[in-house]
Amino acid sequence: MAAKALLIIDMQAGSFTPSTPRYESDIVIEKINQLTTIFRAKSNPGIFIRHDGSREGCYIPGTDDWQILPELNQLPGDLYVEKTINDSFYQSELQSTLQKLGANDLYFVGCATDFCFDTTVKSALGKDYNVTVVKDGHTTADRPFANAKTLIDHYNWLWSELTPAAYPLKVATCLEIIESAMK
Numbered sequence: 001m002a003a004k005a006l007l008i009i010d011m012q013a014g015s016f017t018p019s020t021p022r023y024e025s026d027i028v029i030e031k032i033n034q035l036t037t038i039f040r041a042k043s044n045p046g047i048f049i050r051h052d053g054s055r056e057g058c059y060i061p062g063t064d065d066w067q068i069l070p071e072l073n074q075l076p077g078d079l080y081v082e083k084t085i086n087d088s089f090y091q092s093e094l095q096s097t098l099q100k101l102g103a104n105d106l107y108f109v110g111c112a113t114d115f116c117f118d119t120t121v122k123s124a125l126g127k128d129y130n131v132t133v134v135k136d137g138h139t140t141a142d143r144p145f146a147n148a149k150t151l152i153d154h155y156n157w158l159w160s161e162l163t164p165a166a167y168p169l170k171v172a173t174c175l176e177i178i179e180s181a182m183k
Contacts, residue, residue, distance in 0.1 A: 004044040005103035006035055009088060009110030009117050009138075010051050011072055014058060014065025022111060022139040023148035031137045031174040032109045033073045038181050040075070045101060047079045048072075049088045051116065086112075086119035089127065098129075105130045107177065109137035114151050121159060121169075128166040133159050135173050 011032065016025055036046040048068050053059035059066045061082070068074060083092045098106070106129045110117050117138050124131050135156050140148045160171045172180075 003103060004039065004042070004105040004107065005098060005101060006039045006044065006046040006107045006109065007049060007088070007094075007120070008032060008036070008046055008068075008072070009049045009108065009120060010112050011048070011069050011110055012050055012059060012065060013067045013069055014063075015111050016069055020141060022141055023152060025139055028109070028111075028137060028139045029069065029071050031134065033071075034174060034178065035107070035109060035134065035137065036073055038178055039107075042181060045079050045103070047081055047094070047097065048074070049081045049083055049092075049094065049110070049116075049120075052082045052084050055084065083116075086116045087123045088116065088120040089123045095127065105132070107132045107134060109134045111139055113138045113140035113148075113155050114143065115140075118155055122162075125162065125164045125167075125169060130167040131164070132170040132172055132177065134177060135171050137174055 016022055039046050050066060051059045052061055079097060081092050081094045081097060088094050106124055108117065108121055121131060121133060140151050142148050143151065156171050159169050162169050
């Protein structure tokens with residue numbers, strides 16, 4: 001059973017178009033691919049979480065926008081979980097999937113730092129998972145009152161300062177995680 005899992009949140013084609021630019025998306029995609037390779041080599045799964053936005057009329061299952069970015073390395077046997085709100089745990093199969101895998105150490109990468117990503121990180125803490133946010137492995141877009149880089153920096157700081165229920169939340173770079181995996 002896997003003790004660790006990489007949660008890859010909302011890295012869907014519809015969020016990465018010329019009209020929806022994301023901060024340093026190429027770098028984030030590269031880091032996610034590096035981490036999925038390391039996790040697979042250690043027999044730890046990557047779980048791709050997709051937003052089903054049928055209620056909002058977007059990211060409808062089966063459409064191009066709903067698909068995981070083709071630049072991300074996906075293999076047969078990869079795990080996928082569908083969600084319908086910002087919290088990836090809410091009325092989804094995420095928690096039962098993690099329990100079946102025996103995964104309690106969760107590593108977070110993905111999109112929408114200030115929406116689905118943040119909500120899922122905090123939800124995992126409240127469920128007593130051991131959480132590591134990959135500091136340079138998530139992205140977002142500019143918002144009306146803050147640019148994407150400011151939001152990413154703010155949330156990385158915020159997560160590092162949270163008081164979790166069971167385990168201290170870690171914020172680490174992709175390189176730090178890769179180096180610790182090689183030990």
